Amino acid sequence: MANAGWVVTGADISQALIALAPPAPNVTYVHGALENLDLPAESFDAAISVTVLQHITDDGHFDAAVANIGRMLRPKGVVAVLEYAPLRVVGRKAAYLRARSRAEWITALTSRGFARRRETGIRFLGHGPYMLAVYAARRLNRHRTEDPPQGLNGLRTLCQAFDLALARIPGVTLAADVRLLVFEKSSRP
Ligand SMILES: C[S@@+](CC[C@H](N)C(=O)[O-])C[C@H]1O[C@@H](n2cnc3c(N)ncnc32)[C@H](O)[C@@H]1O
Numbered sequence: 001m002a003n004a005g006w007v008v009t010g011a012d013i014s015q016a017l018i019a020l021a022p023p024a025p026n027v028t029y030v031h032g033a034l035e036n037l038d039l040p041a042e043s044f045d046a047a048i049s050v051t052v053l054q055h056i057t058d059d060g061h062f063d064a065a066v067a068n069i070g071r072m073l074r075p076k077g078v079v080a081v082l083e084y085a086p087l088r089v090v091g092r093k094a095a096y097l098r099a100r101s102r103a104e105w106i107t108a109l110t111s112r113g114f115a116r117r118r119e120t121g122i123r124f125l126g127h128g129p130y131m132l133a134v135y136a137a138r139r140l141n142r143h144r145t146e147d148p149p150q151g152l153n154g155l156r157t158l159c160q161a162f163d164l165a166l167a168r169i170p171g172v173t174l175a176a177d178v179r180l181l182v183f184e185k186s187s188r189p
Pocket of ligand 1: 013
């Protein structure tokens with residue numbers, strides 16, 4: 001984004017992960033929980049969450065984070081969330097993830113004065129066979145130390161290409177697992 005001319009502030013709750021982020025012109029990193037970030041109100045044109053909000057597992061903290069994004073955005077500012085957002089959440093998920101359905105994401109944002117503007121997504125069908133192959137390789141005990149097994153890189157590329165091709169088919173987006181939802185803050189508070 002900085003390369004495209006934006007002045008960027010990157011925020012993360014983990015100081016260790018911020019330390020891994022490469023310094024770049026026009027990019028400032030701040031350490032803190034999204035829900036507590038004390039940056040000036042109405043000072044950002046856009047906010048992007050790439051699999052960050054889904055990791056705020058406490059609903060109260062999640063609501064506070066969405067509210068804080070709304071506070072920091074200018075009127076008509078845009079928020080884009082790229083998160084796990086299937087039509088229906090089925091089965092148990094890992095404890096580090098608070099799985100929300102597409103409808104829950106939309107409600108979380110629209111109930112805070114955002115209007116939905118755009119949506120796309122990807123359904124990870126190819127990812128399944130790749131993960132099965134990873135599992136099989138580990139069971140065969142050949143790749144204990146490698147994560148993921150390098151020998152499966154070709155298969156991974158093929159599976160990713162399949163999923164990206166699928167994402168271009170109209171209608172498949174609706175059945176996506178991971179979705180990019182774009183919202184606009186209303187012009188009035
Ligand atoms: C799956 S990683 C995604 C990181 C990055 N967006 C990317 O795509 O590579 C999730 C990140 O969210 C951060 N995170 C989790 N809860 C947070 C919170 N409440 N406020 C800010 N960052 C948080 C974690 O520290 C972690 O760096």
